[in-house]
Amino acid sequence: MISFQNVTKVYPNGTTVLHDVSFEIKDGEFVSIVGKSGAGKTTLISMILGLEKPTSGHVLFKDQNITHMDSHEIQGMRRKIGAVYQDYKLLSTKTVYENVAYIMTVEEKENEEIMREVPKVLTLIGLGEKINNFPHELSGGEQQRLAIARAIVNHPELIIADEPTGNLDPYNSYEVLALLEKLHTVGKTVILSTHDREIINKLGKRVITIDNGKIIRDEAKGRFLI
Amino acid sequence: MTTNTKRVIYFAFTDFYRNKGISIAAIFVLIVTTLLITGIFFVHGMSNYLIDQIQNKIDIAAYFKADTQEEDILNVKNELLQEAEDIKKIQYISREDALENFIAKHGDSDVFSRALSEVGDNPFLPSLNITTGTTAQYEEISQILNQEKFNNLIEKVDFSEKKGTIEKVFSVTSSINRFGLGVAIILILFAMLVVFNTMKLVIDSSKDEINTMRIVGASNWLVRVPFIIEGGIFGGISFFLSFLVTILLVYLLHSGLAIMIPGFSLFGYFMNNLWLVILIQIGFGVGLGVISSYIVVRKYLKV
Numbered sequence: 316m317i318s319f320q321n322v323t324k325v326y327p328n329g330t331t332v333l334h335d336v337s338f339e340i341k342d343g344e345f346v347s348i349v350g351k352s353g354a355g356k357t358t359l360i361s362m363i364l365g366l367e368k369p370t371s372g373h374v375l376f377k378d379q380n381i382t383h384m385d386s387h388e389i390q391g392m393r394r395k396i397g398a399v400y401q402d403y404k405l406l407s408t409k410t411v412y413e414n415v416a417y418i419m420t421v422e423e424k425e426n427e428e429i430m431r432e433v434p435k436v437l438t439l440i441g442l443g444e445k446i447n448n449f450p451h452e453l454s455g456g457e458q459q460r461l462a463i464a465r466a467i468v469n470h471p472e473l474i475i476a477d478e479p480t481g482n483l484d485p486y487n488s489y490e491v492l493a494l495l496e497k498l499h500t501v502g503k504t505v506i507l508s509t510h511d512r513e514i515i516n517k518l519g520k521r522v523i524t525i526d527n528g529k530i531i532r533d534e535a536k537g538r539f540l541i
Numbered sequence: 542m543t544t545n546t547k548r549v550i551y552f553a554f555t556d557f558y559r560n561k562g563i564s565i566a567a568i569f570v571l572i573v574t575t576l577l578i579t580g581i582f583f584v585h586g587m588s589n590y591l592i593d594q595i596q597n598k599i600d601i602a603a604y605f606k607a608d609t610q611e612e613d614i615l616n617v618k619n620e621l622l623q624e625a626e627d628i629k630k631i632q633y634i635s636r637e638d639a640l641e642n643f644i645a646k647h648g649d650s651d652v653f654s655r656a657l658s659e660v661g662d663n664p665f666l667p668s669l670n671i672t673t674g675t676t677a678q679y680e681e682i683s684q685i686l687n688q689e690k691f692n693n694l695i696e697k698v699d700f701s702e703k704k705g706t707i708e709k710v711f712s713v714t715s716s717i718n719r720f721g722l723g724v725a726i727i728l729i730l731f732a733m734l735v736v737f738n739t740m741k742l743v744i745d746s747s748k749d750e751i752n753t754m755r756i757v758g759a760s761n762w763l764v765r766v767p768f769i770i771e772g773g774i775f776g777g778i779s780f781f782l783s784f785l786v787t788i789l790l791v792y793l794l795h796s797g798l799a800i801m802i803p804g805f806s807l808f809g810y811f812m813n814n815l816w817l818v819i820l821i822q823i824g825f826g827v828g829l830g831v832i833s834s835y836i837v838v839r840k841y842l843k844v
Contacts, residue, residue, distance in 0.1 A: 364756065386761070394758035404753045408559045420548055421759045465757070 316342050316473060316504050317363060322372035324358055324528075332358045334528040335372070340506065342472070345499040347515050348508045349539055350525035356508040359525070360477045363506070364398060365389040376473075394422055397466030397474045399491075401481035403458045405450040411437065411461055412446040415468050422469050432468060440464040440494070456487030463494050473504045480511055488514065515539040549763065553770035556747075563743050564775065570739040571779035572786070574732035575825050579787055581725045582821055586810045587802060588721055592714045594804070597630070597672055599707050601679055603686045604666040604696045611635065611667070613694055617686075618669055625682050630672040639665035666696055676711045679704075733829060740775075740833035744768055744841070751841040765838045772834030776827030783822050787811075 317340040324333040332355045340346050348356050361367040362374045365381050374381045376392055384392065398404075406414050412433055419429045437443050440460045442453075450458055459479060466474055476495060480488035492514055499505045509515065515522060515538065522537025523530055532540065557564050605614055611633075618631055634642070640663045647653040657664075671682055683700035744751075747768070754764045795807045811818065 366756070390755070390758045390760055392758075393756065396758075398756060404749075404756065406750050406753055408556060408747075408750065417754075417759075418757055421754075421757055421763060423545065426544065 318375040320373045322369045345520045354525045355528040397471040399476040401478035512539040549766040552767035575783040600672045736829045737833045744837040772830035776830030780826040
């Protein structure tokens, strides 16, 4: 599904964030990307979403080169990806219901479908009682669950979680992790970027370790070793 | 209306309502700038009226010989109208009219009444009083009237005596016009910048939201159009309120201005230019609101 081919990213100030990175992620895999802060995890995730372009090399999503996509194609690709971020990236002036409904609007779904699916997903995620609340009225854990609801409502093929537990307490962190594992069991491809040792060690799934912009380890059942 | 169109309209109205503070601030700025532009329009009307009044007091007169037939004078008048197209006003004053005007103006004065009875006969000459828009036209008319073919009809043309005054008046009025135009352009540019920056502040406050919308795959259309509609809502409300304030100000200032500028009716000017005022206010409020939103959102769509 995702392929990085000799990807290097150098920022205009001369900082090399990724150096000759190559790896592949297959359909249905659960892959964790680990590394210290500033190792290049977020840049790598941003490249999958088309937010950053590599200085050299290629990033492929379903055999399509993201580097060569125009704005319209990138937006089409983003609709196939559900993304969860550390800072949630919720729409602050929209209610819980509208935040999720917006994603379906982006996909031009019919009103009936939106009205049927959104409450279902919110109930599933434990926010059924808070559909009329605004994001600032939710706790950190609830905001992250809302972000997950938003990420899954369109049934995307790929779910990317960039430090999703960064702002959460252990209880909420495990709840988020449990949700991601559940999505994996129903066949979704999940990419989790984190520097949370306990989460990685508990998962027992493929781990790509990045250090100073280079892949130093790629293990099928990895552990957090930096 | 398609579902998507209904959705962007809904987004625009809910954003407008939920960002009440920003919306009110933006509308307030738009009202102030729209009223500024409307004020410029009214000041332009008043200054034009005053300049017209001054220029209308300037004329040149061609005095005909006492025995000239009225028919000959009217022929000269027609010839002038044909040859000099920009004549604003041309008035034939017969000897009798001139005498009547004089008596009406100075009848109360013993000195003038005695002078008239001393002369005995009507001492006034028939004349054509001509008013035009520029100094150059007065020069042109003077040349036409001084042609040889009119020598046996015309006693004198008083242009050379008035030339200095005419030139001075026209130079002052044209300076006022130029200065007024300059000030108006600066104020209009200033108002446009204020509106643009207000819309920029409004949209800047949604920068993160626009970023999120792009990340989740929203099309340019879905992101941009609600902001453009919101700009239109700001403009529409500010137009409505500006128009009400304009009516109120016209009502309040009408009688005061009539005393300060005799003959000028603020209410009449407003009614005569009602559609233009509406067009200016809609153009400035709605037009600029929409255009500014379009330009500002564009900047954030590059994610």
